[in-house]
Amino acid sequence: MSNVPVAIRAALEPQVNLIPPEIAGRKAQGRRTGLIILAFVALLGLIVAATYIAGTVRNSAQATLDQSVAEKAKIETEIASYQYVIDAQTELTNATSARLFVGAADLQWDQMLQNIQGALPAGTKIDTLKWSPTTIDSATNTSVAAVFSVPDVGSIAIAGQSLNAIDIPQLQDSLDAVPGLARARLLTVVPVQPSDGGLIWTFTATVRVTFDALSGHFTDDWLANRDLVRSTTFFSDQVSRAAADLAAAQAEAVAGVSGAAGRVGDALKSVGENQASLAQAKALGALYKADLDAASKAQAAVLAATGGAGADVKAAQDALTAAQASLATHRDALNAFTKVALKYAGAVRAVSDEQARIAAADAKVTTAQAAVTTAQAAVVAKTQGAAAALVAAQADKAAADAALVAEKALLPDLEAAVTSAKSELVAAAAEAAKVAPVPTSGSDS
């Protein structure tokens, strides 16, 4: 704070710079140098920070990349685990293609022969027929330029004979009309007279086989048709089997009805016979009843005749009845007793079991008691030993006490002896004093 009075209105700060310019310049230079150094440090810090951030970004990107690469390896491993599917697909594709290929050159010969035979006029028969196809064998699958350049899959050569004159255009048209055949050419027609007379016409012909003649074996349409035929056959078989079962069941039912009818007839016959037997039995019963009545009457007559004897018999019967009742009673009692006895036996067995358990428990108790006794004996023995030791100790103590008392008893004598000795000492001192000269100055000792 300035000491200049306010009234003077002097400037608050010094208005005159007394620092020499050189010094001021050096100070300014120092400040600039410091600022520059500070700026360099800050710049260096910025560069380091930027480098660090860039490194972090790089590391993060690299980590993400590593994760993606690891994920790729995982996916590839999983894909590899499905290789069997690819193998199966490849195998299936190969097998399907091979099967289509082998079926591509197939021609169903039964149908073709029938068609060719059907195309020939009546009375004509084939002597020889030869099929020269395009084959799957590469060695024979050579291309030869055809005259008319109409592609096909082979040819059939036919040689035959006819009993009638051959209508050549008609035969060619007929052969061309066969599905899968085209461009029939009748090469030779020669009338021949056999040795047995008459006249026949021999011929040779060729006909081209077109793509339509091939069966398309193993194509989708063929497979579908095959499956249809198979399923139709299967269900047809099922139907046939069911029909056979039904017929068998019907036959069995008919046989059953027939058998049942026979059994009904037998039963009816049996009923008739039984009815006859019943009537006969009734008649016999009537006779029996008559006999019984007669017997009853006779018995009544006998009873009446026997009189008292009958009463005795009745009494005996009553006694018997009573005895039987008594027997029943006793039997019931016996049964009851038996039940009780069984219960008792069960109870006895339970008691026996319980006794056995008690005995076992007793044995355990005895064993425990013995153990206790042994322990007690041991305790007693130890106690007795301790008591003996106590007694001995007490005896020792008594002896010690006695010795003490004895010693105490000796004490007066000793004290007396001491006193006596003191007295003798005093006496001896007095005697001595008498003998010795007495000093001139007084003395009380």
Place this chain on the structure above:
Amino acid sequence: MKALENSAAIVGAVMVALLMVVIGWFFGVAPRLNAANAASAANEQQLSENAALTTTLQGRKEAAKLMPTYQAGLSDAHDALPLTEGLADWRRTLDAMVAATGVTLVQDGVADPVVIANTLALADAAAAVGKQSYVEALAFKGLVATPFTIEFAGSPGQIGAFLTELQGDDHRFYLVSDLTSTTYTSDGTILGRPVFAGDADVAVSGYLFTLPNGASAAVPAAPAAPSSPAPVTTVEPTVAPTTAAPAGAPAG
């Protein structure tokens, strides 16, 4: 002079600062940012690949649900093309067909198996009748064909029945690739069995096929169809229709 020195110092400091910034940028920040950008770009690429792989995985999971269908289809295909050549089974089937149809088996035989490739070209033949061939697009591996020949005799009905049995689908697939039929013109016998005028002797050649297991291991996932099918064979008969009568056949 002093001011000039100060200005030079300031300029120098600024230059040093700029140099520090440049060095810090090019040696500190920029490499890291570049690495981060590269990692981000690679991650984007990886995420894209992962998405594609996930789609693939999903597709395989869906396909795995269809395994029973694949297996059934494979089993059905192997009914026609067994895993093994099975010549004993072939012989048993042949005997059964002969017994069932009543033909007389004159002779039969098999030749060495050969591996078959797709050399069929039917596109033009199909186009000639307004149809489309599926053969050229077929790609397969490991198909083995065993050539066979059968010569048999019988009535037309018996022959038809035998051919129907032979070419039926109750057994493995037999391809009849050549057929020659010669009709007996008078009664006689063959192998001790009677034949009658109108009966025929039929010689067929063909193939039975085998597709061993794992044959498709080298098959590409999506076989490409040939862009231009080979020209189709349009062969006039290469064998003259003059077939010799079978041994034992009566002279015509």
